[in-house]
Amino acid sequence: TNVVYVASPGHLFGPNADRGLYKTTDGGATWTKIKYIDENTGFTDIAMDPSNSNVLYAASYQRRRSGCCFNGGGPGSGLWKSVDAGHTWTRLSEHGLPPGTYGRIAVDVSQSNPNIVYAQIEAGESGTPLEARGGGAAPAAGRGPFDWCNNGGLDRGFARGRGSAAPAETTHTPPAxxxxxxxxxxxxxxxxxxxxxxxxxWRPMYFSQVRVDPSNPDVVYVAGVPMAQSLDGGGTFATLDDAGGHHPPAHVDQHAIWIDPKNSKHLMIGNDGGLDVSWDRGNTWDFINTMATGLAYWVTADMRRPYYVYVGLQDNGSWGGPSATRSRNGILNSDWFGIGGGDGFQTAVDPTDYHIVYTESQNGIANRYDLRTGQSQSIRPNAGRAPAAAGA
Known part of the structure; x- marks a missing residue:
């Protein structure tokens, strides 16, 4: 078929008319905007009924990112349905859906039973703490955090931190x-x-993806720091890592989930470290280490010849490597070396001494790295202690 639908969030900064739902009937040669809300609201997900291609579900998302701040959610966010291939849309509300303001929404339709639709909805009034809005943890009768995304894991949701293999606290009662x-x-x-x-x-603005097993409507996956799996229609989830009783993939922060329509044990996930593949429904994973999938925030070169290049990689630290080598094999993975951790951001090199490299990462972390000694020294600015109040 030449019919394709695309959910477009629009460009990141500022209002724009590119936000909305688009449709092509000629394989992408031309596009028509079939749903538009306003300049502040785009669409982030769309799903089709496998038994009737005229039936569509879509998620709109009102958001704004600025240099200082982020606003995710508002009256533009919503869950929508069309029964005429996108010509008209009905906003779904009430009838069991949450009240109040929505943020980001994920939606999927069961391929084996199209009557079943799942929607993962960020809800709650502005300013409400994430922990109180189901963002992976919620108060549990004063007994500490409760992890809804791992209430079927080893600790039954009473989390002791990722990777914990402590026995479940059977005396605790989960929150309602x-x-x-x-x-x-x-x-x-x-x-x-x-x-x-x-x-x-899990942290909807960053993840927010739900996928249903194509052969079983009760097997559901949701994206997150670890991906979580439910085998009972969403009632209980177990994370696909040590805390959930599984072997973890090579990297955290799962953003993309694909399930083989012909073999539902075959999964692929895209994360901050690249691509992982499972052949046993997520119990074990193979990391595909033959793809260059790093996201470079910043590139710097030093003054030597041949020059070396330094980059900060999203959630993969900061690295340095040569622009050329004497090997006929070219530049290899083994020629690169790590110089910083965390989310690698900007890098800089002393123009008078190429052995001194500067790196930074999240939360204002900045370091000076000496290539000769391998020593890293924090140079993060420190405001010091606030002066004591008068008369204190």
């Missing part, structure tokens, strides 16, 4: 589900009515 906090909602009647099955919703 709260639709007002958002989470994963399920419809068994093509979106007419909904019920909350879990408050699991």
């Amino acid at each position: 589900l709260n639709p007002a906090n958002g989470g994963l909602f399920r419809s068994n009647d093509r979106g007419r009515t909904w019920r909350l099955v879990s408050n699991c919703d």
